[in-house]
Amino acid sequence: MPDPIRVVQYGLGPIGQSTVQTVLDKAASEQIQLVGAIDIDPEKVGRDVADLVGRDTPTGVTVRADADAVLADTTPDVVLHTTTSFLDRMSDQLVQCAEAGAHVVSSTEELSFPYDRHPALAQQLDQAAKENGVVIVGTGVNPGYAMDTLALMATGVCVDVSEVHVQRVVDASERRKPLQEKVGAGITEAAFAEKKATGTFGHIGLRESLLLLADGLGWALDDIEETLQPMVAERVVETPFLTVQAGEVAGIHHAITGYKTGEPALTLDLKMYVGADDPRDAVQVEGDPPIDLVIKNGIFGDTATVGALVNTVPLALEAKPGLRTMKDLPVPRAFATSALAAHA
Amino acid sequence: MPDPIRVVQYGLGPIGQSTVQTVLDKAASEQIQLVGAIDIDPEKVGRDVADLVGRDTPTGVTVRADADAVLADTTPDVVLHTTTSFLDRMSDQLVQCAEAGAHVVSSTEELSFPYDRHPALAQQLDQAAKENGVVIVGTGVNPGYAMDTLALMATGVCVDVSEVHVQRVVDASERRKPLQEKVGAGITEAAFAEKKATGTFGHIGLRESLLLLADGLGWALDDIEETLQPMVAERVVETPFLTVQAGEVAGIHHAITGYKTGEPALTLDLKMYVGADDPRDAVQVEGDPPIDLVIKNGIFGDTATVGALVNTVPLALEAKPGLRTMKDLPVPRAFATSALAAHA
Numbered sequence: 001m002p003d004p005i006r007v008v009q010y011g012l013g014p015i016g017q018s019t020v021q022t023v024l025d026k027a028a029s030e031q032i033q034l035v036g037a038i039d040i041d042p043e044k045v046g047r048d049v050a051d052l053v054g055r056d057t058p059t060g061v062t063v064r065a066d067a068d069a070v071l072a073d074t075t076p077d078v079v080l081h082t083t084t085s086f087l088d089r090m091s092d093q094l095v096q097c098a099e100a101g102a103h104v105v106s107s108t109e110e111l112s113f114p115y116d117r118h119p120a121l122a123q124q125l126d127q128a129a130k131e132n133g134v135v136i137v138g139t140g141v142n143p144g145y146a147m148d149t150l151a152l153m154a155t156g157v158c159v160d161v162s163e164v165h166v167q168r169v170v171d172a173s174e175r176r177k178p179l180q181e182k183v184g185a186g187i188t189e190a191a192f193a194e195k196k197a198t199g200t201f202g203h204i205g206l207r208e209s210l211l212l213l214a215d216g217l218g219w220a221l222d223d224i225e226e227t228l229q230p231m232v233a234e235r236v237v238e239t240p241f242l243t244v245q246a247g248e249v250a251g252i253h254h255a256i257t258g259y260k261t262g263e264p265a266l267t268l269d270l271k272m273y274v275g276a277d278d279p280r281d282a283v284q285v286e287g288d289p290p291i292d293l294v295i296k297n298g299i300f301g302d303t304a305t306v307g308a309l310v311n312t313v314p315l316a317l318e319a320k321p322g323l324r325t326m327k328d329l330p331v332p333r334a335f336a337t338s339a340l341a342a343h344a
Numbered sequence: 345m346p347d348p349i350r351v352v353q354y355g356l357g358p359i360g361q362s363t364v365q366t367v368l369d370k371a372a373s374e375q376i377q378l379v380g381a382i383d384i385d386p387e388k389v390g391r392d393v394a395d396l397v398g399r400d401t402p403t404g405v406t407v408r409a410d411a412d413a414v415l416a417d418t419t420p421d422v423v424l425h426t427t428t429s430f431l432d433r434m435s436d437q438l439v440q441c442a443e444a445g446a447h448v449v450s451s452t453e454e455l456s457f458p459y460d461r462h463p464a465l466a467q468q469l470d471q472a473a474k475e476n477g478v479v480i481v482g483t484g485v486n487p488g489y490a491m492d493t494l495a496l497m498a499t500g501v502c503v504d505v506s507e508v509h510v511q512r513v514v515d516a517s518e519r520r521k522p523l524q525e526k527v528g529a530g531i532t533e534a535a536f537a538e539k540k541a542t543g544t545f546g547h548i549g550l551r552e553s554l555l556l557l558a559d560g561l562g563w564a565l566d567d568i569e570e571t572l573q574p575m576v577a578e579r580v581v582e583t584p585f586l587t588v589q590a591g592e593v594a595g596i597h598h599a600i601t602g603y604k605t606g607e608p609a610l611t612l613d614l615k616m617y618v619g620a621d622d623p624r625d626a627v628q629v630e631g632d633p634p635i636d637l638v639i640k641n642g643i644f645g646d647t648a649t650v651g652a653l654v655n656t657v658p659l660a661l662e663a664k665p666g667l668r669t670m671k672d673l674p675v676p677r678a679f680a681t682s683a684l685a686a687h688a
Contacts, residue, residue, distance in 0.1 A: 022503045025503075025504075031562070141501050145500060145501050146501075149500075149675055150497070152675055152676075152677040153494070153497050153675050153676055153677070155676075155677050155678035155681075156489060156493075156651070156652065156655055156675070156676025156677055156678065157485050157489050157490075157643055157647075157648035157649075157651040157652045157655070157676070158647075158648075158651045158655075158678045158681070159366045159369075159647055159650055159651040159654065159678075160369075160678070160681050160682060161678045161681040162681070216675075216677045217677060217678060217681060218375070218679070218680065218681070219681075287678065287681070288647055288651075289643060289644035289647045289648055289651070291639060291643065292639060292640040292641060293637065293638070293639045293640075294637070294638050294639075294640065295498075295635060295636060295637045295638075296636040296637075296638065297636060299501055299633060299635065300633035303501075303502075303503055303632055303633045304501035304502075304633055305501075306503055307500070307501040307502045307503040307632075307633070308500065308501045310503065311500055311501070311502075318664070318672070320662070326675065327674060327675055327677065328662070328674055329674060329675070330671060330672055330673060330674060330675075331493055331496055331497055331500070331560075331670065331671055331673070331674075331675050331676070332496075332497055332499075332500025332501070332675070333496040333497070333499050333500055333560045333561060333671065334499035334500065334502045334503075334504070334505045334561060334631065335562070336562065337502070337504050337505040337506070337561060337562075337563075337631070338504060
């Protein structure tokens, strides 16, 4: 068996802590090993990551704020990067990892298809990655899988495709409290309109998913139309964290359409709300053959984002150096699964 | 736009003729171009491929029997290879293509995961591919997609997986006549038993799909169990080609199970019969999160095999040289689709 993949965790917010848990769970497989942890939060610096994530057995990996020092001391194969959703706030962190010779798998939503929103940064990152012989890639459940890579995969046996329609319906009732708040559950329609006007409300990455899908199909879109509307509760919805009255906002309906020669060729329709009917991930391919794919009950996002990140670690090692997207990597698959070993 | 990918079609049976049709359909995209055609059938040699596949406009590509000469004259980027299901009958053809500097995408079922049944041949092919800087890969709808690559993809966001169960139910009524005959529709159970005893009956590639899936998950199986049973008609089934009486064979039920630590960790269950109820492709992942994926009505195989082959052409160019399987290539996606261009 090859040596374990040496991983540094960069960013120890909720997602970073979850990826640490998963990497530590998988360490018994001897296929992956946590060798370093980076965060600037004074509450976290100096603590063993085991302590930080609530595990009893110390790992010997201490959270440090000096990223350069951690990267130099630990020489990771791959950095799992989970610091922010926005690329322009942290592209220097990605370059820093690349210059340390480490591949980067990042949860940064804008990195899942950075060429449109940040073309200059994308070029810099591609250059830094190529010069250092590493891969930089952004992924997660959405963007990164449910509404883009899975949709591409659904077209994989079609001799022709004219349209692709993707739906994701998430019952936010089952998700953590910050997500319920993030989608506006329990606020008024007026408050929703105010939040929307700030321009920072809604799901991050829908445009990136659309463009990743279009790029994978080789389609140049003429026009893109994006809408964000409230899902309004028709009845009282109670979750473990809050109550939404009928007529209040239950969540978001965020949709984007890509047009080709005047036709809505690609549609991505995302509903995240408490009390959702028929949660699912669905892809309809109008093509030859047509494909009508459904993941019943949908993909549980809190776990799946962590899965997407950790499962991409070995795939990044296989891809050509440079800034890459999920369409450039080998087919996603679960990595270093432990459950059956536990049967023994 | 880069130059079109130069393709030679090697083998002009029913599948080869269909891939030719699809490549010719896609030529307008200027992303792919048919530059040569190889077949040893005297009925086909010397004819323009357009004539062979029933198109009016000559292509200028004439079917020739001398593969070496075609490869030398046309210098293809990729050979689409569709001559037989069995690797030991034609591995020299693959080496021949590799030595001509061409990547190979083959419909040979045994090539989809050749390491188990033909380890020595696999090593020779890998060496030939690497020496010549090309990729050799086997694909199709099944094996190659429905029961292996799609199942791997379904695990792509799981932090853990304990079991994967794959079902494919095909209504053979809707398929071509040879397929209905191939699955034994209309024969007696006694005749089925006789065919089964020959060892060449049933679906080819189920074991390859199982091993590809296990390999992608990094699972070493302790044991493999394969069964082949008739699906017996409970009522009269009429197809455009034949009638099956109640009590006669309607088709096959071919299943394979991979065991890990004594548990049935992977199951692939294939039913192909006339009058099938609820045709579908389904993947259930027992994992975290669990995934319950269904392609309603299933993937129409006659077209999808051709789609899998042609869509793999550009992906082979992106992979590392060597003998590869679908798990090593970038995520499958439709290539050079024309339908929306036709809207213009």
